[in-house]
Amino acid sequence: PRPIEVLNAASADTVAARKEVKVGNAVVHWFKMDLRIRDNTALHLASDKARQTGVPLIALAPIRVDFMLRTLKVLKEDLAKLDIPLWVETVEERKRVPARIVELMTEWGANHLFANMEYEIDELRREAKLVRMCAEKGISMDVLHDACVVPPGQLTTGTGKQYAVYSPWFRAWVRHVHTNPELLELFDPPERNPESARMQYAKLFSCEIPLAPESKRLSQEDAKKFDTLWPAGEHEAMKRLARFCDEDIGGYGKHRNIPSMPGTSNLSVHFASGTLSAKTAVRTARERNNTKKLDAGNEGIQTWISEVAWRDFYKHVLVHWPYVCMNKPFKPEYSNIEWSYDKEHFDAWTRGRTGYPMVDAAMRQLQGLGWMHNRCRMVVASFISKDLLLDWRMGERFFMENLIDGDFASNNGGWGFAASVGVDPQPYFRIFNPLLQSEKFDPDGEYIRKWVPELRGVKGKAIHDPYGRGAGVQAQKAGYPRPIVDHKGARERALAAYKKGIDSG
Numbered sequence: 148p149r150p151i152e153v154l155n156a157a158s159a160d161t162v163a164a165r166k167e168v169k170v171g172n173a174v175v176h177w178f179k180m181d182l183r184i185r186d187n188t189a190l191h192l193a194s195d196k197a198r199q200t201g202v203p204l205i206a207l208a209p210i211r212v213d214f215m216l217r218t219l220k221v222l223k224e225d226l227a228k229l230d231i232p233l234w235v236e237t238v239e240e241r242k243r244v245p246a247r248i249v250e251l252m253t254e255w256g257a258n259h260l261f262a263n264m265e266y267e268i269d270e271l272r273r274e275a276k277l278v279r280m281c282a283e284k285g286i287s288m289d290v291l292h293d294a295c296v297v298p299p300g301q302l303t304t305g306t307g308k309q310y311a312v313y314s315p316w317f318r319a320w321v322r323h324v325h326t327n328p329e330l331l332e333l334f335d336p337p338e339r340n341p342e343s344a345r346m347q348y349a350k351l352f353s354c355e356i357p358l359a360p361e362s363k364r365l366s367q368e369d370a371k372k373f374d375t376l377w378p379a380g381e382h383e384a385m386k387r388l389a390r391f392c393d394e395d396i397g398g399y400g401k402h403r404n405i406p407s408m409p410g411t412s413n414l415s416v417h418f419a420s421g422t423l424s425a426k427t428a429v430r431t432a433r434e435r436n437n438t439k440k441l442d443a444g445n446e447g448i449q450t451w452i453s454e455v456a457w458r459d460f461y462k463h464v465l466v467h468w469p470y471v472c473m474n475k476p477f478k479p480e481y482s483n484i485e486w487s488y489d490k491e492h493f494d495a496w497t498r499g500r501t502g503y504p505m506v507d508a509a510m511r512q513l514q515g516l517g518w519m520h521n522r523c524r525m526v527v528a529s530f531i532s533k534d535l536l537l538d539w540r541m542g543e544r545f546f547m548e549n550l551i552d553g554d555f556a557s558n559n560g561g562w563g564f565a566a567s568v569g570v571d572p573q574p575y576f577r578i579f580n581p582l583l584q585s586e587k588f589d590p591d592g593e594y595i596r597k598w599v600p601e602l603r604g605v606k607g608k609a610i611h612d613p614y615g616r617g618a619g620v621q622a623q624k625a626g627y628p629r630p631i632v633d634h635k636g637a638r639e640r641a642l643a644a645y646k647k648g649i650d651s652g
């Protein structure tokens with residue numbers, strides 16, 4: 148066995164505490180989208196294992212972009228307090244990750260690797276390869292369910308199939324949690340390592356959090372802005388969760404559809420990077436209710452829990468129908484729609500210059516915050532796939548490239564819903580009217596005025612449709628574009644294209 152290099156073996160204490168590290172003498176937790184120490188299934192088991200065998204725990208993480216890097220800094224500090232080093236490494240080629248992990252495990256003399264499971268198909272393939280490679284080297288690997296409250300595969304219909312409709316699935320989800328209350332039991336963070344691994348693993352403790360790859364690096368100005376807007380780390384997640392549950396959750400049912408109000412939790416970024424576990428969220432919300440039932444008591448709490456459950460639902464879907472990870476619509480009969488690939492329309496949509504104020508406000512909110520309100524996500528996704536008849540996958544990808552909370556399953560599910568090609572979707576013939584959506588959910592135009600400065604001076608209801616409601620001259624003067632399509636005509640075109648595609652499918 149190759150001993151680990153000891154860099155700070157200076158003091159007598161250190162030398163006394165030093166042991167030679169042999170193969171099998173360490174446990175590794177591989178951090179993926181689970182960047183927290185609280186209620187982390189695999190980390191919990193890894194630390195148990197480390198305690199049983201009296202060996203230190205080493206943490207390994209793949210690198211993501213700004214928010215993830217800031218989160219890693221917090222995680223590194225938290226882990227250091229527990230005497231667990233965090234090793235962060237940029238691996239140029241994704242497919243090299245398993246081999247690199249095995250190399251590091253061998254170098255560190257570690258024989259047990261823990262990780263939480265990611266359900267996307269490439270990630271599952273990567274895990275399968277790693278399990279094989281580990282086995283060849285005599286390293287055991289545990290891959291745990293952690294991302295959902297109810298792990299995929301637990302809920303089936305009366306005939307043993309996976310649910311493809313949310314409402315009965317949600318009823319089954321609630322029943323399952325009620326009958327398996329341990330699903331909401333939380334794991335404590337790992338305990339401080341009594342062996343004090345600092346001495347043997349000094350090199351690992353000195354690992355710096357690297358910069359983002361150049362193509363993903365933010366300008367200094369943006370880095371500062373997003374740092375203020377979205378403070379990173381699990382402590383922030385816990386603070387935000389507590390504040391939301393104390394102050395806003397009761398009104399969630401009433402306010403969640405009004406984009407000008409701060410009525411939702413803004414926790415998606417934390418769910419997506421794993422700084423908050425779904426279990427912790429549901430349990431904390433339930434503690435504010437006057438019942439242990441998830442489908443009873445305060446209406447706001449019930450509604451919020453059912454939204455968090457959507458996240459589980461879409462992960463279950465991609466486990467059962469993995470072709471949704473391969474650019475395929477959930478409904479195969481929707482594969483033959485002839486989409487437009489009009490570049491000018493796509494550009495107008497991405498820049499918030501479609502001439503539909505609600506759509507433009509939403510797209511500019513995305514540019515400004517890296518986040519968009521759920522109602523608006525549905526409106527802009529419907530607009531691009533139906534009014535513009537652009538391939539929904541272009542929008543899905545653009546969202547992933549721009550959202551701070553980009554999550555493959557939820558994003559794919561949301562796009563499938565709005566474009567009517569997904570699981571339990573909006574029926575294709577129900578096409579949102581962006582002007583009516585605007586009047587209904589932003590009645591005073593507050594959201595539009597916030598995000599579309601050209602329209603700030605437009606008074607009254609004309610804000611929803613300036614060119615159609617007598618504020619055209621004013622809008623034009625301010626440089627706001629005319630609508631790039633006429634909704635009525637676009638609606639007819641979409642209905643015909645969907646019908647033709649389905650009939651030929």
Ligand code: FAD
Pocket residue numbers: 403411412413414415416418419454455456457458461519520521522524525528546550552553554555557558559560561562565
């Ligand atoms: P809250 O309303 O406070 O909800 C709490 C949590 O429940 C959210 O943080 C989220 O984890 C979950 N949740 C709520 N609604 C949904 C939903 N419809 N589907 C799945 N989970 C949900 N969510 C993402 O996390 N990442 C995405 O990439 C993403 N892309 C989307 C794309 C489209 C086209 C649509 C229509 C929705 C998308 N969503 C996505 C779902 C939803 O819009 C966001 O989760 C929500 O707006 C985040 O804000 P919040 O944390 O304040 O949510």
